[in-house]
């Protein structure tokens with residue numbers, strides 16, 4: 001697809017990977033809307049990137065419906081959904097509390113489903129569209145302390161395959177991107193230390209991957225793309 005004047009909605013576009021994707025798509029000529037829960041971060045991104053910012057929580061159905069009302073009123077139509085908003089907690093199974101498990105599922109799984117559902121209705125009507133789900137290498141294999149986060153990303157990968165099977169007949173390309181570790185606020189929010197150094201991935205590499213798979217001619221699409229740092233060291 002040609003990104004010039006294309007319209008894109010990126011959840012969690014006020015920080016990290018979503019922010020980098022928003023900047024790259026704007027630089028490619030697209031009109032971009034982002035969502036997030038914290039108003040101040042959204043305002044900063046709106047001013048820095050020239051995006052349309054929507055204060056909305058993906059896990060709340062009424063927020064999701066309002067998001068699409070606002071995007072369609074602003075842009076007229078939507079070409080691209082990037083389901084990027086995500087969060088994590090990391091506990092041994094025996095220490096995993098119900099509330100934080102459900103909070104991760106609410107954003108990473110329920111939120112992605114609600115956003116994907118509303119996009120699918122619009123895309124089926126238009127007989128065109130693109131959904132990129134940002135999962136993780138945590139969607140590919142398990143690890144200690146991964147119960148909540150890894151399960152949520154396995155679920156997102158599973159939903160991606162279901163949506164792809166349902167929506168291909170409407171010319172909708174459903175794609176999955178699996179970043180390995182990226183230097184963002186994600187770890188601090190999850191209460192984990194992250195050692196940042198120049199060998200680790202930045203949001204820019206993931207944005208490059210997203211732009212590349214979108215720009216393929218609509219005749220074809222990349223089902224799944226995994227991005228690793230070449231030689232990361234702590």
Ligand SMILES: NC(=O)c1ccc[n+]([C@@H]2O[C@H](COP(=O)([O-])OP(=O)(O)OC[C@H]3O[C@@H](n4cnc5c(N)ncnc54)[C@H](OP(=O)(O)O)[C@@H]3O)[C@@H](O)[C@H]2O)c1
Nearest residue numbers: 012014015016017037038057058086136181182184185186
């Ligand atoms: N960093 C990594 O190493 C890594 C690796 C693989 C995959 N990923 C995935 O990449 C995605 C982006 O993560 P990141 O590393 O860029 O983290 P980040 O810097 O913490 O950004 C997360 C973004 O999601 C938003 N968000 C969180 N919960 C939300 C909700 N319920 N509704 C709406 N927006 C919400 C946040 O804004 P508010 O808090 O203001 O809502 C923020 O804009 C996530 O899905 C993550 O799982 C990250």
